[in-house]
Amino acid sequence: MTHKTITNAHFVKLRDVINSCLSSHTGSINIISNMKEASLDDSDKSSLIYLYDGSIIDMDTIKLDELTQYRQHLLPMKENFNSLCGVDAICINNQNEWFFIEFKNCDIKNNSKARKSIRKKMIESIWYVFFLYSISGENTTSLFSGDITKFARENINYVIVGSQTKNTHYQLNIQAAESVGKHYTPPGFEQFKGYYFKDVYMLTEIELRDFILHFKA
Numbered sequence: 001m002t003h004k005t006i007t008n009a010h011f012v013k014l015r016d017v018i019n020s021c022l023s024s025h026t027g028s029i030n031i032i033s034n035m036k037e038a039s040l041d042d043s044d045k046s047s048l049i050y051l052y053d054g055s056i057i058d059m060d061t062i063k064l065d066e067l068t069q070y071r072q073h074l075l076p077m078k079e080n081f082n083s084l085c086g087v088d089a090i091c092i093n094n095q096n097e098w099f100f101i102e103f104k105n106c107d108i109k110n111n112s113k114a115r116k117s118i119r120k121k122m123i124e125s126i127w128y129v130f131f132l133y134s135i136s137g138e139n140t141t142s143l144f145s146g147d148i149t150k151f152a153r154e155n156i157n158y159v160i161v162g163s164q165t166k167n168t169h170y171q172l173n174i175q176a177a178e179s180v181g182k183h184y185t186p187p188g189f190e191q192f193k194g195y196y197f198k199d200v201y202m203l204t205e206i207e208l209r210d211f212i213l214h215f216k217a
Contacts (some may be wrong), residue, residue, distance in 0.1 A: 004059040006217040008094040016135045033063045038089035041105040051103045052154055052205045057211045061089035085121040093216045098156040100125055122196050130180045157199045164204035178207055
């Protein structure tokens with residue numbers, strides 16, 4: 001199995017920002033994880049399932065959903081926090097293009113709860129990442145050209161990775177788009193392209209392997 005390490009300055013900066021903000025609260029948690037661990041479906045504690053097995057190739061990522069719980073430590077004057085929702089994985093390529101990746105081991109088309117969860121994680125993940133930058137002491141004007149919403153629309157992609165066996169109704173559309181260098185956006189998510197994100201699209205675990213293979217780390 002090959003493992004791809006992300007070493008570009010943009011990803012390293014995000015890692016360092018998170019560490020600087022949360023290191024005194026996270027203890028022994030390792031900020032850097034991998035796609036297999038990020039794809040863990042632990043909804044059924046008796047049978048843990050990894051949507052992506054990483055047997056051929058795996059890659060560094062940051063599991064944002066494990067870090068949102070520390071929000072309450074960053075604003076000590078506030079109480080009664082509800083947990084934020086965070087995407088399962090974030091990676092950044094050497095062109096400063098960001099990818100927020102959410103794994104769903106279910107039928108995206110017919111699971112309204114899953115679709116609602118995806119939409120909720122979109123905005124809360126963006127907010128939390130930019131919040132960490134804002135309290136880290138970094139010069140966000142130089143990092144994001146002074147406009148974080150514009151930066152998100154031009155640099156951040158939201159990728160839904162759905163189980164191939166549970167999303168056969170989308171599989172042909174996904175394959176057709178990927179075969180010509182494009183991406184497939186499931187119905188209902190087009191509205192977020194150019195609004196929250198540069199692009200919003202869907203892959204299965206099969207296409208995710210190719211995504212990692214061609215990722216410019």
